[in-house]
Amino acid sequence: MKNKTVKVVIAFVIIMSVSCDEPQTIVTNYVHPDGSVTRKIEMRSSKNNFKQKTIQVPVDSTWSFRDSLEINQKGDTTWVKRAEKQFKSVDEINLAYKSDSSANKDVQREASFKKSFKWFNTEYRYSEKIDKKFLYGYPIKDFLNSEELVYFYSPESLRHEKENGPDSIKYKALSASVRAKTDNWTYKNLVSEWIGIFSRLTAGKHGDDFKEETLKSKENEILDIVKKNEEKFDSLWLNGYILKEIIGESNAVKYRVEADSAIKTAEANFLLDFKNYSVRIVMPGRLLGTNGFIDSSHILLWPVESDYFFTEPYEMWAESKAPNIWAWIVSGLFLAFVITGVVVRLIKKD
Amino acid sequence: MKAGSEKYDRVINLLRKSNPELDSTAGIERDVIRKISEIERSGINFSGVVDFLFGWVYIGWVRRSLIAASVVMVMIFVYQQGVILKRIDKISRQVVVSDKEIIPTIDDKIEKLLMVYKNSGRKFPSKTITISEGQMKELLESVKDLQIKYKDLEELIDGDPELKKMIEKKLTDSNRTKINL
Numbered sequence: 375m376k377n378k379t380v381k382v383v384i385a386f387v388i389i390m391s392v393s394c395d396e397p398q399t400i401v402t403n404y405v406h407p408d409g410s411v412t413r414k415i416e417m418r419s420s421k422n423n424f425k426q427k428t429i430q431v432p433v434d435s436t437w438s439f440r441d442s443l444e445i446n447q448k449g450d451t452t453w454v455k456r457a458e459k460q461f462k463s464v465d466e467i468n469l470a471y472k473s474d475s476s477a478n479k480d481v482q483r484e485a486s487f488k489k490s491f492k493w494f495n496t497e498y499r500y501s502e503k504i505d506k507k508f509l510y511g512y513p514i515k516d517f518l519n520s521e522e523l524v525y526f527y528s529p530e531s532l533r534h535e536k537e538n539g540p541d542s543i544k545y546k547a548l549s550a551s552v553r554a555k556t557d558n559w560t561y562k563n564l565v566s567e568w569i570g571i572f573s574r575l576t577a578g579k580h581g582d583d584f585k586e587e588t589l590k591s592k593e594n595e596i597l598d599i600v601k602k603n604e605e606k607f608d609s610l611w612l613n614g615y616i617l618k619e620i621i622g623e624s625n626a627v628k629y630r631v632e633a634d635s636a637i638k639t640a641e642a643n644f645l646l647d648f649k650n651y652s653v654r655i656v657m658p659g660r661l662l663g664t665n666g667f668i669d670s671s672h673i674l675l676w677p678v679e680s681d682y683f684f685t686e687p688y689e690m691w692a693e694s695k696a697p698n699i700w701a702w703i704v705s706g707l708f709l710a711f712v713i714t715g716v717v718v719r720l721i722k723k724d
Numbered sequence: 725m726k727a728g729s730e731k732y733d734r735v736i737n738l739l740r741k742s743n744p745e746l747d748s749t750a751g752i753e754r755d756v757i758r759k760i761s762e763i764e765r766s767g768i769n770f771s772g773v774v775d776f777l778f779g780w781v782y783i784g785w786v787r788r789s790l791i792a793a794s795v796v797m798v799m800i801f802v803y804q805q806g807v808i809l810k811r812i813d814k815i816s817r818q819v820v821v822s823d824k825e826i827i828p829t830i831d832d833k834i835e836k837l838l839m840v841y842k843n844s845g846r847k848f849p850s851k852t853i854t855i856s857e858g859q860m861k862e863l864l865e866s867v868k869d870l871q872i873k874y875k876d877l878e879e880l881i882d883g884d885p886e887l888k889k890m891i892e893k894k895l896t897d898s899n900r901t902k903i904n905l
Contacts, residue, residue: 396868427875428872492804494800494801494804494805495804495808529821532821647871660812661812661815662808662811662812662815663814663815664815667818668815668818668821669821675821695808705797708794708797709797709798712790712791712793713794714778715777715778715780715781715787715790716781716787716791718774718778719778719781719782719787
């Protein structure tokens with residue numbers, strides 16, 4: 375832990391997650407029935423600074439670009455960069471993710487496309503998934519109820535609008551509840567991550583005392599110690615008081631290096647440099663299901679924030695269907711043929 | 725002239741009196757019946773087509789199989805359409821966000837930053853300080869600049885193995901040198 379406290383780490387993560395120089399980016403995927411994807415990216419920034427390392431998704435010279443400038447009523451200038459590329463399949467998108475040098479290169483992202491022929495209809499499924507960062511974290515759904523979960527995953531501006539809309543009291547209370555619970559979730563994840571890594575580092579060194587299950591049983595106790603000493607965590611960790619409280623005096627001295635390493639690794643996972651952006655998906659045919667939001671033009675929308683994939687993979691998926699007209703015609707003709715046959719038989723019988 | 729005319733009348737009379745002799749009445753009869761049956765056959769051609777197309781209705785297992793296939797097909801259709809309608813209905817009740825949500829404005833951004841700042845203050849009361857909106861923006865921009873410079877430095881070090889080795893050596897020498905945020 376040395377000279378970085380838990381609170382500074384968390385504050386840094388929060389601040390970095392909304393740092394203002396990266397462009398406001400919206401990635402729109404137009405999925406075609408053959409599995410090809412037209413990817414359009416719109417980046418807006420107050421500065422004409424669209425370097426690859428500041429953009430949230432991989433974009434290179436193979437894309438076609440269009441620049442423009444917008445000045446609003448207040449006289450604020452917004453630089454807009456639009457990029458477009460046709461990907462033959464999701465494999466090409468995944469290839470771009472693998473050689474990612476964008477601002478979010480530290481996260482593992484993957485796109486997938488599935489086409490299912492179901493005679494009368496063909497169903498399509500497109501998804502983009504971001505891998506989780508914590509190995510030992512808890513899913514957020516264990517901490518929030520269904521209403522809170524919807525609120526948690528809502529776009530920031532929608533939350534803001536609700537908190538200032540007609541039901542502001544209700545939504546402010548909901549927001550406070552979500553914030554309190556996510557705070558608790560964050561601390562618990564940090565402790566859990568430390569336990570997981572520490573028990574891995576000390577595996578086989580000290581009998582069963584530092585086994586993950588053994589330490590997990592003391593998790594709430596450790597969490598209380600961390601919370602109780604939050605203000606002086608830094609100095610208390612440095613002088614070994616907290617570790618002594620957790621694993622005992624003699625072990626605190628003996629396993630100090632492992633404990634420090636574990637907290638550094640946990641810290642690194644928390645210190646994820648991630649720039650938020652939005653993903654939109656346009657599916658072929660009629661939309662059947664999604665876990666995203668729908669905008670007024672019936673395009674699907676997902677905010678992408680680091681909180682969403684800390685402890686669980688964050689999958690943005692959409693399903694749609696398109697009717698197979700030829701199958702409908704063939705089925706209709708077959709049905710008419712069988713019915714006619716039955717009628718002919720009945721007539722001949724008479 | 726007269727003699728020629730008489731000769732002509734005689735030949736005509738002779739031809740009139742000499743009737744053709746039928747050598748096979750049975751053959752003629754057969755030909756007539758064949759012609760008649762050909763006419764009848766062209767009249768029942770449609771029935772033949774129907775028999776050809778729907779001959780299967782007289783074969784029990786084929787009839788039952790095709791009827792079963794039709795029923796299954798109708799059931800699949802009804803089931804699929806039912807599921808689809810249910811899902812479409814569910815999706816039509818999902819939250820629709822206005823276009824404003826999609827493209828955050830610059831004002832939203834500042835507000836968001838202030839919200840985070842307030843949030844951080846709430847979380848960490850011991851660190852509470854009062855700064856202006858401008859200072860807050862400046863601070864965050866400085867952090868961002870630093871981050872970009874740090875990335876550039878990292879790339880520079882990664883691209884120069886000698887420099888990397890030298891830095892690693894220095895770091896080892898200084899025994900876990902810490903980098904303050």
